Every structure is written in C-alpha cells, then in structure tokens.
Amino acid sequence: MVKGMVLLTGINLGFVKDCWQLARGYWSSEEKWRAWGLTAVIVTLNLAYVYILVLLNTWNNRFYNALQNLDIEEFFSAQLEFCVLAGIYIIVAVYQLYLQQMLEIKWRRWMTQQYLDSWLAKQTYYRLQLIENSTDNPDQRISEDLRLFTNYTLRLSLGLLKAVVTLVSFIAILWQLSGTLTIPVGGTEVTISGYMVWVAILYAVVGTWLAHKIGKPLTKLNFDQQRFEADFRFSLVRLRENSESIAFYGGESREGQSFMGRFGSVLDNFWQIMKRQKQLTWFTSGYAQIAIIFPFLVAAPRYFAKEIQLGGLIQTAAAFGKVQDALSFFVESYPLLAEWKSVVDRLTGFVGNMEKVNALSDNGADIHHVPTPALTMSGLSIYLPDGRLLLSKLNLSLTAGDSLLVAGPSGSGKSTLLRTLSGLWPYAQGDITVPEGQSSLFLPQKAYLPLGTLREVLLYPGPRQPVSDEDIYTAMSLCKLEGLKDQLNRVEEWSHVLSLGEQQRIAFVRALIHKPEWLFMDEATSALDEPTERVLYKLLCEHLQNTAMISVGHRGTLNSYHKKKLTLDGAGCWSMLTL
C-alpha cells in the first residue's frame, strides 16, 4: 500500500531533493540556530506528549483495578496521579502547537522575504512574462504556496515522527498486555503471541483502506471545488475591474449568463462532494463506533478466563485505539501528501523560472553605468523573443537638455527601445552607456497609480528629497489639476476615479516634482487635447531645462517640442533627423 501511495502521490527521491532545495535556505540562514533550537524543543515536546500518553495508558490499569477491588485509597491516589499527568499533558499540548506555529510563521516570513527580494530584483516580476512557459500567478506562489509549503512540511514531518513513536510505544505495550491466544485448529492448537497487536494492525489497515477507497474521489472533487470557486470569483472581479466598459456595452445579461455558468459548476461539484461525503460518513461513523467495543470483544476471552483484571482490559482497549490511530495517520495523510507534492512542484517551477530570467538578463545589451554626462547607444540591435530583428545597429548620443522624439508605425519597436534603455528587454545586443548616479523617470501611456492617498499617488515611487505641500500644489496647478488640491489626503482607487487625461497629467506632476535628469515618455499625452499637450511640454521645457527628454509618439504636433527625431521602420532600419 505504501508503494501504491508513493506512486499515486509521485513522491520519490527527486521530490525529496526538490523539497530540500526549497527548505535548506532557511535552515542554513542567519536564523538557523534559532530554527534548529525551536525544532529541538518541538521534537522534545512531541516525544514528551507520547510519553504522557503511555503513562496515562498505564494509569488506566491502576485506576480500574482500584475500582474493581473497591480500594478507596488507591482510587484517590490514582485521581491525584491523573491530575498531575493531565496538567502536564495540557501544558505540553498547548506549547507543542504554539511553538510549531511559531516556527512555521518565522520560516514563512523568511521565505516570503527571500522570494519577494528575488521577484523584485532586476525587474524579474516583469521579465517573467517574457519567457516561454512562464509562471502563472506568481502572486499565488508567494502568498499561498509558501504558506502551504511551511505548513505541510512541518505538519507532515512532525506528524510522522509522532505517529511512528506512538506506534512503536503502543505496539510494545499491546504486545505485553496481549499474552498469547491459543486456537484449536483441526487436531492441534495454534498459539499466537501478541495477538492483539495483529488484530489492531488488521483492523486499522482494513478500515483505513476501505475509508481510502470510499473517500479517494473526494481529493479530486475538493481540488476541483477550489478551482471552480476561484473561476467564479475571478469572473466577478473582472466585472468590477471592467465595470465601465461593460456598462457602455450593456453586457449585463451576457455577464449574468457567464456568472451562472461558472456558479453552476460550483453547485454540480458540491452535490458530488455531498454524496461522496455521505457515503464516507456512513462508513467512518460505523467504524468509529465499532472501534469502541471491538478491542473489548477481542480481549474479553482473557478477562473472563481471569488472566487479566478490569484495569488490564481497559488498558488493552486504550492501547489498541492508539495503535489504530497511529496507523491511520499514514493513510489519512495521503491527500495532504499529494497537495504537498503539488505545492513543491509549483514552487520549484517558480524558482527555476526566476533563475532562467536572471540568466536571460545577462544576455541582453551591455549596459554600463559610467561617470559621463551622456546616454549613448553604440551598435544597438533589438530583437523580438522569436529572434526577428526590430532595430539594427543604432548609434545615438544624448546629453542634458537634449530632446528626442521616437516615431514610426505601430509595432515598429518604439516602446521596446525604451524598454531596452531601461534594461527591461533582454533580447538586445550592443553597448549602452548610462550616466552614473543620475535619475530617470518613465511616463507610460497609462500611468501606474498605487493604492493610497492622492499625495502618495503624486509622489510615487518616492521623492529624492522631502516635498512640501506647497510644491505639490504648485505642480498641480501648472498641470491643470488644481481641482484636486483639497483631496491630497483622500484614499481612493484613483485609477478608477480619474479620467485617462487626468492620469496623464498626474504623471507630469510627478515629473515636475522629481525633476529627473532623464525623462522617458511613451505616448504620455495621447489622451490629452492638443492645447493641454502644448502647455505640458512647455512646462517641461521651462522647468526641467537640464532634463534630457526621450518621447515616443505618433502625433505631428510633438515635432515642435523636440530637437531630434528618430524614425523606426520595424524591420531594422532607422533614420535620424534634426528638427
């Protein structure tokens, strides 16, 4: 059966290696002494817990014998012993769980920090989407899978330790208590030593095997249930995110059908879970009830033969229960093992993809940060992920106060040139020299507005120096956003509240506040009317005279705000014009 479980869950040497690869970081980190120390205490408490169970089992013998013998002194002495044992049991049970959870949360905190660092480093979060078979939902890997990994690893390994120690201890006890059973077979007699042990093993194995057979479809059904619930939730979230477009299209009935379709899957699957759960409950309730009387039934012949007293009988029944519990652990953990395996696979895939992305970033254009005032590109070629050439051998140099307009048909690689200059696009060759220690700001077509107050939105990603409210007001007025002045402290989902044009003006406020040495704009005024566009570009020329500007745009009006124009054709060719 164990071999079958191994095959079904896919747990093998490779899995153990992957698991250790994921876990080893923490256990050899700067926190390792605390982690190992805590583990040692938890293991000790687990062993102490089993030891107290053994003592409580022996106590049964003493207590019930006292009752049978009407020995009042022994009865009260046993009561006292029970109070002491129960007191220790409670303390051990509380701290065993508390410390295990403490270890789990410390481990998860450490891993989350590491994964977040790797995900954010070198813009891995962006580049992950550029590779083939990229990780789906990296957010789920970090928030959900790390939680499950630490939880399952501790639960399963400590649970296994406890089950094995309990099994060994109680098999030894049960063996001692069982004595021998003599069964007449034909003309001879067969003597079975430790017969209760064999019966307990048989009872547990048959019982858990049957429970496993009946309950096995539940693993897949529960997995599907989570997926169907997530699909249903996702469709509701999409309506919220695209509420305006859907309202304009009047797509409510189409959306309603899609919601009910997805909710229908939730319901159908839940009916199947209920039916299967009912069958399982029939079985497990019956099995649990029989487990109460079954050991008495098996041990009764020795009791009635006066080979053991009432205490011995009760102790035997209790030990029988413990052996059976410990054996059940292995089968009950089966669904958990399968889930643990998929968590480990998902995390291993995520880590592998992050490493792949890092290796890829080393293959891109050589970006040198040097103490020169110029941004230069020499022999810069840019490709698509499939190897198609977008731009061939571009040579260009820009210094403070320069302004360059990048033009060309849609899809010709204008935005990709900006991505390459920012170090985001790995499919490039050539040399880029970036002035060291100078700041840059990127204004995309749709500015990113973080959650928070309007002040936080305007100062994103954080100013180089403290900025007074006066400075913010001035920049807002210049960008025609004075109407929002009294809302600086208001928390909103600003990307839903502000119009696209207002969001683009927010980006210009940022530029005026940050005063970067290099300003990249990718169709940053596409949603604005031409007079407003003119006002904003004039502002940049007046207030950011030392800033070099690189803009991407289609509109002819942009020519007048730039000194040079680079035109791309999307097949590698480019031309440079002085305006």
Ligand SMILES: Nc1ncnc2c1ncn2[C@@H]1O[C@H](COP(=O)(O)OP(=O)(O)OP(=O)(O)O)[C@@H](O)[C@H]1O
């Ligand atoms: N992640 C990606 N994977 C594969 N191809 C991509 C990816 N990102 C962009 N491209 C492709 O690269 C080409 C250039 O895209 P880019 O966004 O640079 O064009 P553009 O000139 O800025 O276009 P537009 O004027 O429409 O904004 C396009 O054909 C686009 O489909």
